[in-house]
Amino acid sequence: MKRILSLVLAAMMLISVMLLASCGETEKADITVGAIYIGSQNEEAGYTYAHHTGITRAIEQLKEEGYNVNLLIQDNVPEEDAEVTAAIDALANQGADIIFGISFGYLGAFEKAATEYADIIFSHATGYASNETNFNNYFGRIYQARYLSGIAAGLKAKEVGKGTNGKYNIGYVSAYGTQYAETCSGINAFTLGVQSVLGEEAQVYVKQIGEWGNPTVERQAAEALINTYSCVVIGQHCDSAQPQIAAEAAGVFGCGYNSDMTPSAPNAHLTAPIWNWEVYYKFAIETALTDPANFMDKVGIYYGGLKEGFVDISPLSDNCTEDTAAKIDAVKDMILSGEWDVFSNVKLSFDEDGNVVKTTSALTTNDGKTVISEDNASYYVYETNEAGELTGNMTEVGGADTIDSIIKGSMNYYVAGVTDVTE
Amino acid sequence: MKRYHIVKRDLLTPGRRIVFYLLAIAAALLLGALLLMMTGVNPLSYYFKMLTIGTVTDSGELSRLAYKQVENLIKVFVPLVLTSVALSVAFKMKFWNIGGEGQFLVGAVAAAFIPLKFGVIGNQALTLLLMAAAAMAAAAVWGGIVALLKVRFGTNETLMTLMFNYIALYFVALLGEEKAGWNVFLDPESQRPLFRSVWDFVTMPAITIGKFSLSWSLLFVLVLCILVYFYLKKTKHGYEISVVGDSIGTAKYAGMKVGRIIVRTMLLSSALIGLAGFFKLTSAGPLSTSLTDSVGWTGIVVAWLAKLDTVGIVITSLLISILRFGCSQASVTFGAVDSRFADLLQGVILFAVLAADFVIRFKIVKKEEA
Numbered sequence: 001m002k003r004i005l006s007l008v009l010a011a012m013m014l015i016s017v018m019l020l021a022s023c024g025e026t027e028k029a030d031i032t033v034g035a036i037y038i039g040s041q042n043e044e045a046g047y048t049y050a051h052h053t054g055i056t057r058a059i060e061q062l063k064e065e066g067y068n069v070n071l072l073i074q075d076n077v078p079e080e081d082a083e084v085t086a087a088i089d090a091l092a093n094q095g096a097d098i099i100f101g102i103s104f105g106y107l108g109a110f111e112k113a114a115t116e117y118a119d120i121i122f123s124h125a126t127g128y129a130s131n132e133t134n135f136n137n138y139f140g141r142i143y144q145a146r147y148l149s150g151i152a153a154g155l156k157a158k159e160v161g162k163g164t165n166g167k168y169n170i171g172y173v174s175a176y177g178t179q180y181a182e183t184c185s186g187i188n189a190f191t192l193g194v195q196s197v198l199g200e201e202a203q204v205y206v207k208q209i210g211e212w213g214n215p216t217v218e219r220q221a222a223e224a225l226i227n228t229y230s231c232v233v234i235g236q237h238c239d240s241a242q243p244q245i246a247a248e249a250a251g252v253f254g255c256g257y258n259s260d261m262t263p264s265a266p267n268a269h270l271t272a273p274i275w276n277w278e279v280y281y282k283f284a285i286e287t288a289l290t291d292p293a294n295f296m297d298k299v300g301i302y303y304g305g306l307k308e309g310f311v312d313i314s315p316l317s318d319n320c321t322e323d324t325a326a327k328i329d330a331v332k333d334m335i336l337s338g339e340w341d342v343f344s345n346v347k348l349s350f351d352e353d354g355n356v357v358k359t360t361s362a363l364t365t366n367d368g369k370t371v372i373s374e375d376n377a378s379y380y381v382y383e384t385n386e387a388g389e390l391t392g393n394m395t396e397v398g399g400a401d402t403i404d405s406i407i408k409g410s411m412n413y414y415v416a417g418v419t420d421v422t423e
Numbered sequence: 424m425k426r427y428h429i430v431k432r433d434l435l436t437p438g439r440r441i442v443f444y445l446l447a448i449a450a451a452l453l454l455g456a457l458l459l460m461m462t463g464v465n466p467l468s469y470y471f472k473m474l475t476i477g478t479v480t481d482s483g484e485l486s487r488l489a490y491k492q493v494e495n496l497i498k499v500f501v502p503l504v505l506t507s508v509a510l511s512v513a514f515k516m517k518f519w520n521i522g523g524e525g526q527f528l529v530g531a532v533a534a535a536f537i538p539l540k541f542g543v544i545g546n547q548a549l550t551l552l553l554m555a556a557a558a559m560a561a562a563a564v565w566g567g568i569v570a571l572l573k574v575r576f577g578t579n580e581t582l583m584t585l586m587f588n589y590i591a592l593y594f595v596a597l598l599g600e601e602k603a604g605w606n607v608f609l610d611p612e613s614q615r616p617l618f619r620s621v622w623d624f625v626t627m628p629a630i631t632i633g634k635f636s637l638s639w640s641l642l643f644v645l646v647l648c649i650l651v652y653f654y655l656k657k658t659k660h661g662y663e664i665s666v667v668g669d670s671i672g673t674a675k676y677a678g679m680k681v682g683r684i685i686v687r688t689m690l691l692s693s694a695l696i697g698l699a700g701f702f703k704l705t706s707a708g709p710l711s712t713s714l715t716d717s718v719g720w721t722g723i724v725v726a727w728l729a730k731l732d733t734v735g736i737v738i739t740s741l742l743i744s745i746l747r748f749g750c751s752q753a754s755v756t757f758g759a760v761d762s763r764f765a766d767l768l769q770g771v772i773l774f775a776v777l778a779a780d781f782v783i784r785f786k787i788v789k790k791e792e793a
Contacts, residue, residue: 042761
């Protein structure tokens with residue numbers, strides 16, 4: 001008994017000494033950034049990884065500019081209000097000045113917290129809510145990058161050749177379909193990019209997996225598209241590189257998503273639409289640092305695209321056809337200069353010399369309904385009833401200035417050339 | 424030839440037993456400290472942050488939202504302690520209810536249904552009461568089915584309660600994805616399916632002490648724990664439960680209606696777990712598949728660590744809550760260690776305490792082979 005007691009006493013003394021030693025003064029930071037992640041900060045690929053890399057890169061850049069930035073993280077936070085609120089409280093408690101939340105389901109908790117903590121800026125990715133003083137949301141025009149990757153896919157499919165159905169078959173593994181504007185705008189932009197090369201001879205097959213990421217299901221979907229629908233290029237809107245790895249195993253090609261997937265599928269991958277999150281994070285943190293009172297005027301609801309460098313495509317791999325770079329650059333220049341954008345009454349194609357040709361025509365859905373009129377004056381989406389179900393009729397939402405809100409929220413159609421083969 | 428034998432020990436004094444348990448916990452923390460040092464984190468500052476649940480800053484002052492931290496700790500503690508106590512009621516009877524997760528979710532769904540479908544009925548208090556009743560009734564049915572099947576057909580309750588968890592879990596997942604006219608659980612304003620918060624209609628009242636607000640749910644739950652304590656210790660029902668737990672044969676011989684006791688006890692156990700779901704829903708947030716925060720599983724650990732003793736469960740729940748909540752607070756400052764470290768530490772502690780249990784009850788002696 002005595003031995004145990006002396007052991008305990010010795011341990012306690014050791015603890016108190018070490019505690020005193022560890023209570024050093026910490027340097028005062030210019031700004032403390034809080035981040036709430038859906039996954040772990042120690043992941044090495046995927047959604048959380050992309051955001052964490054973006055935030056840490058932005059902070060490194062700011063440190064080089066002489067600012068002292070402190071980063072606090074709450075990770076593995078599920079999309080549940082109680083957990084998110086607790087995470088926000090924890091970050092606020094330790095002095096966060098700006099808090100980023102990267103997952104859609106954090107919305108409710110962020111909205112409430114913004115009212116409660118008026119002195120903290122809240123910034124929420126992929127959401128739609130905001131207020132006028134300290135709560136914004138951020139996302140981007142990834143569809144522009146998807147269009148460019150569609151060009152690479154179309155050119156490759158042309159090189160490989162038509163299937164037995166007389167079409168160039170291209171597959172697309174998607175998390176969801178027309179339920180979300182985010183997914184169907186991606187599918188449509190990719191298809192339009194493919195069509196700039198192949199015109200009406202392009203056939204895009206979409207297979208939904210019903211979740212944002214699941215490596216096994218993603219792979220199975222890609223395999224089904226390759227084996228059953230003879231797809232020779234596989235695009236994707238899901239988290240893992242499995243669709244690309246499946247394409248590689250089957251000797252076909254593909255376009256990844258989120259990060260350059262060439263290392264995962266060196267003989268199959270062409271290029272991937274990617275996000276440069278640090279572009280936003282640097283902008284947001286810098287503004288919160290220098291002019292927090294005007295955050296909503298300066299940053300506001302952020303929706304960056306190719307022009308801001310917020311979205312892009314990963315470097316073209318050697319699997320791309322020779323003319324890919326020139327054609328993509330030509331279209332990219334048109335988007336960068338503001339001359340043209342993906343969803344409009346103008347379709348692009350390439351002539352024999354590789355020059356971009358513009359054709360004015362109405363944009364139609366895959367069941368023949370008009371969604372953008374030929375004169376660009378009327379934009380439509382499918383009508384929904386109160387329960388959120390589609391009625392089958394079209395409803396006009398306005399003119400060309402409504403396209404952003406359609407892409408962000410109300411788009412619920414596939415353009416002509418898309419076939420959804422989800423069982 | 425000499426061989427090692429495991430021999431039962433004489434009963435140790437309570438003081439000695441406690442020393443063994445404390446040593447076990449210390450050993451677990453030491454192992455955790457080793458892991459922390461391997462990741463380059465000072466284990467003492469980590470444990471300091473963990474045990475003070477972020478209420479104390481590095482310079483030793485109370486942090487600016489310390490009251491919030493305590494409120495959030497209570498939100499973690501309330502569902503855990505009630506679920507653990509409820510599970511212990513069934514465990515006392517040797518009825519292996521590992522369906523806490525499912526009963527919790529079913530309770531929460533039933534509670535959420537009331538305001539989301541009918542709005543505020545009468546006033547706040549009445550609505551909350553109806554929600555609590557709905558939660559208890561639904562969860563009791565969910566658990567009661569398993570008890571009935573066991574009594575009637577001799578099915579294995581461990582398997583059945585386990586499988587019922589998944590039915591409940593995927594039912595909630597379905598509610599979370601299916602946007603349709605009948606689905607009142609979703610927020611009508613959101614494009615993507617998103618659970619609607621019952622806070623649009625009701626909130627659990629709280630006693631405000633300065634900035635700190637003490638949720639009524641904590642007081643209710645503590646009262647419930649006291650009631651369960653007396654129910655198990657002082658009532659005929661409680662006695663019947665322990666007899667059935669010791670030996671069904673004895674209970675039958677003594678003329679007890681074993682089937683009825685099993686069903687009755689399981690109804691009580693699952694109803695209390697459903698009530699925990701109600702408390703979590705009203706004090707913490709909208710429905711979700713992760714609403715349980717795994718209390719259905721952690722509760723099993725707590726109940727066993729406390730040897731099914733109600734007072735012990737309250738204390739153990741508090742310690743486990745501090746461990747879990749504290750780890751997530753510490754992970755804010757120590758980036759290299761994510762919040763899952765809590766799960767690991769909890770597992771190691773359980774393992775160490777079970778090992779201590781072994782040492783308390785048995786000793787290893789070397790003796791000559793006969």
